[in-house]
Amino acid sequence: MALPEILTGMRTVFKNVYKKKETTAYPEVRRQPFPRFKGRHILDRHPDGLEKCIGCELCAGACPADAILVVGADNEPGPRFSPGERYAQVYQINYLRCIFCGLCVEACPTEALLMTTEYEISGPSREGLVFTKDQLIVDEPIVRHWPTEKEYPPEHNLLKELEASRSETDAVGGARNAGDQRLKSTAASGRGGAQS
């Protein structure tokens, strides 16, 4: 009576037993994530080297896991950190809490906060998994995402500037990968805070 059901069930079992395996022998084999995979964050810089992050805490406010801590401060006269009045004096992401939802990246008004495809985030201590600003901020600006034509009216001359800079960035090419690459190498050579 129940035979058809049993056969249907067993068919599923056998189908999967002989299917190509998805699992890899990590860490010997490292899988390449999809380009839009949401991994560890970085903080970007402007082309002139100033920090894009203005310490606004919107990322912290958006975070459903309460993983981000930002403490703002005034850019004192003299060498400044960011272009405006405010910069992030403290910037921390707690990877014990982060659920990699990316809401922080969406909330960021300056596109300072980005997510890389790096997924190897583990460490021997709790403190080490709280990444601080010096671990998150990149040394060189990372070139990515420009506004689409939809976002600006075609007659607006800003678009032309953008087009111009876009062709420049194309020439630079692969900068983003370079950034990821660099992050990877830092990670491999002992991730500062993770051991501390």
Place this chain on the structure above:
Amino acid sequence: MTGNGKAEVTINGTKVEAEPGRILIDVAEEMGVFVPRFCYHPGLKSVAVCRMCLVQVEGQGKLLPACATPVADGMSVNTVDEQAVDAQKGMLEFLLINHPLDCPICDRGGECPLQDQTYAHGPGSSRYIEPKRTYEKALEISDLVVLDRERCVLCWRCVRFSDEIAGDQFIQLVDRGPGTQILTFNDEPFDSYFSGNTIQICPVGALTSKPYRFVSRPWDLKSAPSVCAYCSVGCPLTNDVRRGELVRTQALPNENVNDFWTCDKGRFGYHYVSSQDRLDTPLVRQAEGAFEATGWGEALATAAEHLGKGARVGVIAGGHLTTEDAYAVARLAKTTVGTPHVDSRIQDEGAPYELALRLGSVAGSTATLNDLAGARTIVWVGPDPKEVLPVLYLRLREAVLDHNAKLIVVAPRRMSLDAFATHVVRCDPAGEARAVKGLVDGSEATPAGDVGDPLVACWGPSSPGRDETAVFAAVIELAAAHGSKLLMCPPHAGSQGLIDMGVYPSLDASYVDASTPGMTTREMLEAAAAGELDTLLIVGADPIADFPDAELAERALAGGAAVIVVEILPTETVARGDVVFPSAAYAERDGTFTNLERRLQKLEPVMPPPGSATEPWKICARLAAALGEDWGWTGFDSVWQDIKANVASHAAIDVERLAQRAPAPAPFNESGYEPGTSQAGSAAAGAGGTYPTGHRSGAPFQTGQNWPLSWELRAFEAKQRPGLIPAHEPGGRGSSNGRGEASSGPSPALAARRKSGDPFVLYTGRFIYDEGAMVSRTSALRAIQKKPFIEMHPEDVKELGLSDGDEAAIEVGGAPRRIRIVVSDISKGAVFMPYDQAGLRANRLLKGDQPTVVVTTP
């Protein structure tokens, strides 16, 4: 018109009754219809400049501003009419044309009426893509306020506040047309004692706080309502905490007390709470003389040993204790230890508060702050309220300018009230009593004829160290002669509560005469210095800094008596203690403060105290336990059970209501709102709902017509926290105890007595920002503290061959010192010196009954 003389108005289809002539925006708000606004503020007069509140009124061709339209019978209003909504949208689009939209770095972002109303009522997008008008950003217009003119929406609120409420027009709109901007004059600083209020009422981030600049965002903050711990006005506040640190305080409106305002001391003087040097563990002095941090057990045992000496123990309590602490101190001293020597008057040492009993059944005010507005005459005899009771100054100003009260000021020196007083009676530093008597019988050159009823007589101790008996007795005589009310102004947030609970040598709790009157603070210090006391228990007081004879205080603490101190900060008194207990500060604790009108207002803790610090009442209960008496106190409620059982004047206090445990939910809530229930009504009903722990936690997050603004919700909360004044009866019991009749008769004028070359009579008084342990820990307030000076009569200055602003030489404790002279309206032969100046404490000069100071040419 309905039978009861009220106008019947229809708002969005719902009929309501309202007093004819009330402002439409208020009436709508009370029934839960929120009309968007920028320039309207309930504490200020309407100017209708922002045009955000346009509504449709039936029969009117044009839209009317709800903030300037009085309601009339039969009026039919539509606030969500298509035309009105269109106008509101249009206004917002206009306001945003030049707005920099830098919300991400704006301190107002997240609690900004412009943001909120743009979401709720705005068009959603702007058609304006041209360059915006720009100004220099982040102008520091004082040490406390930062101005960003780009963000300003020209609502005039700050200007109107400075003009109408504070009366100091430091901030104005300048220029015309698109260049109109807010500025201070000629780059003068925004030097107001009330500047912080403009930050709170500015509906955008144009005026922001410098101490709070970029410290936090509103969504990081944990907030709780509390009461200012400085002066006896007792302004309700919200304390905002981020990551365990107190980072901001703001005014919580209470129309009975502070309206919507605080002074800058109350608003910015919070840094001491999170200061690094807070005491956080009990300290016991070891045999070799050094302090050692110990556990509570050892410290309590050592203290109990010293306290078990009965009447050879003296207890001095300071003015920043809550009512519960006061009860605990009184019970510990008078019952457990068994000593009558208890006093709470330090800086106001010897102030004869018990004389108030001649007038009513309480040793305190019979008037409330609201009575000031209804008075025809107000007589002020006391310190400069702008310096020591700043928000009371605002209330007095309001009574005179808005309610046409006549203000008669009796004072030996020029003070802030003179600017709007009807009469100023200038007298000698000891001649106030004579001048006040003149008001009663018409003798002397006093405007007795102008004294009309109802009258409110105000008195507060003004010059520390002076015998105020004659002055206060004269004020009481005046009040009695007119059957008027008395506003008695003790100096600190907790002063009145301490009197009420019997931390007073001649009174027990509930103003009952003490069976054995104890020693006053001065007598205790003298006894300790002479070795007649074995132990001094000092709770929240620093006699060395505050007592009007620093030398005596030092001798007393250096004498043989063991000194037990309960404190929050390491004061000079703590340094001389033998056992020190760490106390919780106001933001870290439960409790109530009793203000100068005897109003009890509740504090809520918002952060834990440092280390093992705890409330003074708990420390008292632990000391009692160490002495073998278990009070069985577990918390606020059980302390109040005890108070209600033992303090007759407070037996009827409704603790549930005081603690606001069951108020109604917020009214600006589309779903939960029932038309017709006013806020006041729902507060009284008090059922259901939970009290929002922070002002944001109760906010229904939804767009639509009735979205609450952050500050509106705060105002709503406050309306539910009016505080309670314990009932009292009129009718005094005549002169009772302690100090006798006002003995000092009229004294001859000072100028006649003083011969050239004699020392000057020293008269002192507190200023708003001084070297006090609490306020001086806010660096911004320390920076704007006045540089040391003395005030003198112009002729005296001339006699010395000096002029205004010159330096004179004075002698302090045998050592010469230079000090700036300010020529002022003060009687000849007298010198006024602020009490607690940087590097110069007037109490070093105060000795004996007639303190004097020698002033010479340097």
